[in-house]
Amino acid sequence: MSSDPIPIIRPARPAAGPDTTTTAAVIMLGLTLRNLREQAGLKQAQLAKLIHISTPTISRLETGEGTPQRRTVEAVAKALKVDTAAYDLISVLFKRTEEPEWFQHRFNDITPGYLKRLLGLESMAIALTLYDVRLVSGLLQIPEYAACVIRTGLHLSEWDGPEMELRLAQRVERQERVLGHADPPQCIVLQDESVLRRRVGPDEVMRAQMVHMRELADQPNVAIRFVLLDGMIAGNEASMAGSMARLQFGRGGLPDMVYAEGYGKADYLSKPVRSPEERARPWSQKDNDYERHLQLLLRIQGEACASPARSRHMLDEAIRRFS
Template sequence: MASAQPQPGRVSSVTDILSHPRGGPTVLRIVLGTHLRRLRERAGISREAAGDAIRGSHAKISRLELGRVGAKGRDIADLLTLYGVVDEEQRDQFLTLARQASTPGWWQKYSDVLPSWFETLIGLEEAASVIRTYEVQFIPGLLQTADYARACIRLGHPHASHRQVERRVELRLERQKLLLRPEAPKLWAVVDEAALRRPLGGAEAMREQIRRLRELAERPNITLQIAPFRLGGLAAAGPVTILRFREPDLPDIVYLEQLNSALYMDKREDVEDYMAVMDSLCATAEPHGKTAEFLDGLRFLDGLKRSL
């Protein structure tokens, strides 16, 4: 992930972050790293020199400033000294932030089935104010039922044991709880008609999934649009997710998932390109107000309409 650049006119202090914590340790690590990078650059110190100060390398400093790793209190203290931060109150604030950033997130209990590249997404979702996503083949994970999720997981992990599959299903359902919180993020999802016409998990599982989509589409923080086949070609070649955050120091981030890895992009030009694609998708897809009607009209499963 590229070095985080705050959006113009949006600045926060460590005091603000500690007073109103937003998100979990993933986001706090990124924020801490952003502030440490600013201090280093302000002091005119290279990454190599900073790495020497903590008995590490410039690569370690880079990972720290990108928020990819946590930091020991001793390392933070040494860096603050190197950067000329001598005020005890300010130093205490940075050390407190470092401790909070090292606290395991709730998802750590699923570390046996959670790859590190996906762990980052869960941490970012925790702090997001808006999550925009487009899916071609599957219903978005945040909207899946247990049976549908189970079918998706078995498809992607054909050699997983029953326990591993169930652990992944449990993780996916736990992840969805953020949409039900009092300060839940806004989820804006565009789903290709192809995902709705694939009876993944069988007819009954798909009927339950369609019912779930209709229920969720009525929530005030969820916008669901369908991209029907009649539109022909679409601007996006594959699934994409864009996250926007409450924390001013965090830029918008584009998430592109691959088979065994993921790409996170936050360079402004990249984000703007994907944002334009997402805007185009939302403009051409069926409006949210027609989603229930579209779902009701699906006749590809026997008895689907009667069951709704």
């Protein structure tokens, strides 16, 4: 197995295909309209004036913030005089934005608001780099391990209630949508060495979790690596704050994204998509934050991690320890 299986030139999943999520469609619709506006030689303010709306409304539409309105999208398409092929793509993407995400029918009430964007995008990624500090990554957790984690966050009265069942069912479905995909993403999973020892459940649960990770580590699309306790970069304040993930969507797809999770909140930092006039200006703070988090992830992977081979050996030791 390659120690760095991230594909460099792999094409994106179809932008308007049957597996396109609502969140991805909102972002792709905005990018499509932005590209068409730039091809027409218009600035946001000029387009806004043409269709009698505010410039911030155009900006939110192009960056995929909020739910796009049909009348706004139709007005933009008309003002830009798009051809039939572009209009058909816009129509397909907009129709998808009106549909609910996979988790909204059954799991919406138990899904934290800060997590919803990630759940709507991760199945579209062609490559994922995950970093978890304290627990096994959620995409790798077996139901028994996940139940122990979820239970500690619930009130005693909820242990045997629907909340527990729903949270477990959501985690299983999330894993299936990402790792069970017919063409699964290439995954690099970086986890703190402490997860090999931190007890979440009884020995049989811990052993089963380690066995599961050991089996995943032999799959061609998964590389599991442990951040060593004596890896100096792991002491960086940002690296200890919570989970991080890098989502890569491939050539012709959404901009790459870094997800940084804190306590009860998360930041979504997208790779800058900059027009010629924007490239002439200094990067914004948000653009700098993307680069800073990305570099931290790359440094953790490059400077503080055991190799995939050594990490598999560490899993073998953990299996024996809990046997």
